[in-house]
Amino acid sequence: MKKASLAMIVGSALLMGLFVFPLWNIELGAPQYPEPLGINIYINGLQGQSEFDIQNIDGLNHYIGMKTLPKPEDMWEFSVFPLVIGGMVGFGVLFGALGYFDKISYHWFFGWFILMTILGVLGMYDFNAWLLDYGTNLDPKAIMKLVNPDGTPMSYKPPLLGHQKMLNFDAYSYPRLGAYFMFLGMCLTLIAGYLGWKYKKASNLNYST
């Protein structure tokens, strides 16, 4: 159980990486932009990949009526996400420590993992909803109004994951270092649960003999 608890502590602590490194990155490149424009998404706000990328993306997007990219105070997510992640790290480390001293069982580890997975899925859902709003909720007075072949207004929603061609731009959306820390951390907590289960099974067997 000690090994499992240590894995739980380390795994949940790895989520702290999200406070340092970006979670996600959206990059817009075109032959006319030899240095692509990009947004790094952190749990507490957005930053340009290069210093003035946010301003320059907003400058381009205003032609098609997209809103300016949100400042931290414009979205509740940027104040809530850090609390959620911070809370989950706190609980994870606490569960690990309690497990270490045999105060709780491995079920708590699985519980933490399932809760974190649900929160993650909700986060992705929320992120996708924001992308959808950002890419489709356009200013009716937009300077350029582009439509699909069927006459419906064109959507500029960047992909949630992967590559998509948007007008002359190639949009790439991929996780960054913060997300990899989270992924690794969650894997470790899953392993922690498994190790705890194995330990429990082994000690049960020991009792029965």
Added chain:
Amino acid sequence: MALIGVAMIISSCGNGSNKSSSNGALGSSAAEKVYVAPGQQDEFYAFLSGGYSGNLTVYGLPSGRMFKEIPVFSQFPTSGYGYSEETKPMLNTSFGFVPWDDAHHPDISQTNGELDGRWIFINGNNTPRVARINLSTFETEEIIEVPNSAGNHSSSFITENTEYVVAGTRFSVPVPQKDMPINEYKGNFKGALTFISVEPEHGNMDIKFQLLMPGFNYDLSHPGRGDSHGWFFFTTYNTEEANSLMEVNSSQNDKDFIAAVNWKKIEEYVNNGGGTKMPADYAHNVYDEGTHMGTSTMKKEVLTVDPLKVPGAVFFLPTPKSPHGCDVDPTGQYIIGNGKLSADLTVHSFDKMIAAIEDEKFDGEAYGIPILKFEDVLAGTVKSGGLGPLHTEFDEKGNAYTTFFISSEVVKWKLGTWEVVDRKPTFYSVGHLMIPGGNSRKPFGKYVVAMNKITKDRYLPTGPEMEHSAQIYDISGEKMELIYDFPTHGEPHYAAGCPAELLAPKSKKIYRLDDNKHPYAVSNPSEARVERNGNEVHIYMSTIRSHFTPDNIEGVKVGDKVYFHITNHEQDFDVPHGFSIIGQNTSELLVMPGQTKTSIWEPKKVGVWPFYCTDFCSALHQEMQGYVRVSPANSDIELSWSLGE
């Protein structure tokens, strides 16, 4: 499997034949050597002086593509240089506003005798001036006028740690200037050799001292390097001191001189309180990158030095025959004096010169300055068979390349053995030539650029006047190969070049808006406003794709002096906005990202007058416009301004 085998045989055959053809005599064409494919960049920057254009142009090597014209001494409507309120002070002189000059010799700053790519200096020949251009912004940052000088020709060459940039006068004149008979020139006129110190960190220039030499013509110059660091060499002509029909009267002496000046010795003399302060009147103009503004200060005094007061500091080296170019090889050992009326080149030895000075082997004196014996300082003569040698540059392999004006050719010869290795014609009448770094201890001897005075039949004719032509020779092999012709702007006299990697990585892409300290800048469009102060109206305006803030202005009256202070709020590489308004008696402005510039408009007619962006900045550039309403002088309409109302 068999198929793959066949394919391999075919493809290897193909490769084999390709290889043999690329190694063959016709394998590398001249076109391949200068072709820089779309998306690729050149290997070298070349900075060519514009002569009578007053400016400096930037080209790529080997492509010969022109990248930019940098305004230096001339007003430049393309950017508003010399028209905007911020840059007008740069062209101030003791003669008032002089919006033109004859720009001759650029030289890139050096550290330990190697190009460091921080600044490039260039001289104004007509109204004597020296300018310093920043090589991260490619903008003129400083211009200093040179008093007591006339025809600032043997300039602007720099010492190997950029301690000094020199400004030697081509024409001797009365010092100080006075009303006197011209035919009393001989013995009365003086030639000022001015040593301008360069502050090591920011490059700011200041006249350290002026050496008042005999009244010869000081044609070109070159600093020593290596062992000869601390010396400067100037060619002279008209040692006859003739004042009329110079082509005959100043070409009588078989030998003129190269003046060797030990500037370290004079510097020491000056630092110990030597020299005479003389009243003078000259402008010192500095452009500040933070405020985006130039200021002009008039200076009132200059320190002069009589060469006779510093024994052992100045000597004359006899050199045949009206020498023009004065060039020092990368080791600093050889001083080449090209007698423009001679067929041969004269090479002096620095070591022999020092030995002759130590042994005091003098051959008389001129105005008290010792003349060394020709034979005692001569290192060798290049017997070339050409006519009219002018200028010499060097590669890193011990070869020198000399232009011959009259016989129109470049001659390659070996330092030390003085044998001619190769010669190639130029088209036509070549003046200077340039090898990147050829003016330093570390040349990059891959190309030589010859700058020709006459173009004639090289391009499609454009009336009686043609732009001048430059030619690129590949000098990587034993023999030179002419690989390209390209037209140049103005009359390039000399050029400086350096590897692209020295400048490209540090080239500025934007000015940061948060570093903009211009007193009339607006850091946010919400600060845009209009203020009246008597009959002056100050408009604080911002630009961003694709609108001005404000774009409607009312309350301006006939007779007002309207200042448009435009701040460009873009922070994106190469996105300037322009500004112009109808009836302006000046040029448009081109405002770089993060920069502020000011233009004056004095409306003379009642009406509603448009202004617009002159730089095609975006898909809606054409809509980037606004109006100023101009009311009669006695109108009581209040100042007002708006955007989007």
